[in-house]
Amino acid sequence: MLVYIRGAGDIASGIAVRLYRAGMELVMSDLAVPTAVRRSVAFSEAVRLGSATVEEISAKRAESIEDVREILSERKIAVLVDSGKESIRALRPDAVVDAILAKRNLGTSRTDAPIVLGVGPGFFAGIDCHAVIETKRGHTLGRAIYRGAAIPNTGVPGNIAGVSAERVLRSLAEGIFRSLAEIGQLVAKGETVAYVDDVPLKTEIPGMLRGLLQDGIPVCKGMKCGDVDPRGESADYKTVSDKALAVGGGVLEALLHFSSVEESAGEPFHTPGRERIL
Numbered sequence: 001m002l003v004y005i006r007g008a009g010d011i012a013s014g015i016a017v018r019l020y021r022a023g024m025e026l027v028m029s030d031l032a033v034p035t036a037v038r039r040s041v042a043f044s045e046a047v048r049l050g051s052a053t054v055e056e057i058s059a060k061r062a063e064s065i066e067d068v069r070e071i072l073s074e075r076k077i078a079v080l081v082d083s084g085k086e087s088i089r090a091l092r093p094d095a096v097v098d099a100i101l102a103k104r105n106l107g108t109s110r111t112d113a114p115i116v117l118g119v120g121p122g123f124f125a126g127i128d129c130h131a132v133i134e135t136k137r138g139h140t141l142g143r144a145i146y147r148g149a150a151i152p153n154t155g156v157p158g159n160i161a162g163v164s165a166e167r168v169l170r171s172l173a174e175g176i177f178r179s180l181a182e183i184g185q186l187v188a189k190g191e192t193v194a195y196v197d198d199v200p201l202k203t204e205i206p207g208m209l210r211g212l213l214q215d216g217i218p219v220c221k222g223m224k225c226g227d228v229d230p231r232g233e234s235a236d237y238k239t240v241s242d243k244a245l246a247v248g249g250g251v252l253e254a255l256l257h258f259s260s261v262e263e264s265a266g267e268p269f270h271t272p273g274r275e276r277i278l
Contacts, residue, residue: 004027006097006098007044008036008043009037009099010240012099012101012119013244015099017057018251019255024255027077028044029083033218034047041238042054047079052079059077085108096112101120104121122153125146125149131144132145136158144254161229167207169193169228171199174220175196175219176218179212180192182209183211185208186207188203189205189206191203207228208232
C-alpha cells in the first residue's frame with residue numbers, strides 16, 4: 001500500500017513510524033519552510049536538511065516524482081515540498097492521510113484516493129474523508145471515527161504532568177525567530193530561550209525544552225515556537241510521543257479496515273482501473 005501523508009510534523013511522523021513498521025510505502029509532504037516545533041522527531045527536517053531519521057527510520061527529500069520512486073526503492077520515506085495536492089494527483093496513492101493538523105480542512109477531499117483519512121478536528125467522516133482519527137488527549141485519543149467528527153479544537157494544549165498552556169512557548173511579536181537554546185536542554189522558569197526580532201521569548205515553567213523552531217524562520221504573533229516538558233530530565237525528546245503513536249495506531253486501523261472491505265455507504269473504496277504510477 002502506498003500512503004501519502006499531508007504534513008510531516010511530529011504527529012504526522014508518529015503516524016509514519018507506525019505505517020512504515022507495518023510494511024507500507026510512504027510519501028510525505030510539507031511546506032518549503034516547515035514549522036514543526038518537535039524537530040527531533042519530525043520527518044519535515046528532511047525538507048531543510050535533505051534527510052532525517054526518526055527512531056532509526058530514514059527519510060529523504062524528493063525533488064521530483066522520479067526521486068520518489070528511487071527513495072522508496074531504498075526502503076526510505078520520501079518527503080516532498082507541496083502545500084497543495086499536485087503530487088497526490090501525480091502519484092495516485094492508495095490512501096491519503098491529512099495530518100497537517102490545521103484544525104480545519106485545507107482542501108482534502110474524499111475523492112483524492114480510494115482511502116482518505118482526516119487527523120483531528122476539521123473533518124467529517126463520510127463527507128470529506130472516509131474516517132477521522134481523534135487527536136485530543138483522553139479516553140478517545142487515537143480512536144478511528146467512521147461516522148462523524150473529532151472533538152472540536154479547544155485551543156488548550158493537552159495536560160502533561162499537570163501542566164497545560166504554560167508549557168507552550170508562543171511568540172509575543174511578529175518577526176524573525178532566533179534561538180538561544182537547543183532541544184533537549186533543561187531550562188528554568190523565566191529563562192530566555194529565543195528572540196523574535198528584539199522581543200525575548202521566556203519560559204513559564206522549568207523543564208526540558210522538548211521542541212523549538214529553527215533559526216531564521218519568520219513567525220507571527222501568537223505562533224507556537226517551542227514546548228517545555230515539565231517532566232524535566234525524565235522527558236524523552238528523541239522518540240515519538242505516546243500521543244503520536246496512539247494517533248498512528250488509529251490511522252493503521254482505519255487503513256486496514258477499509259482495505260478489507262469493498263464498499264461503505266454505497267461507494268467503492270478500490271476504484272476499478274485505478275493504477276498508481278509507482
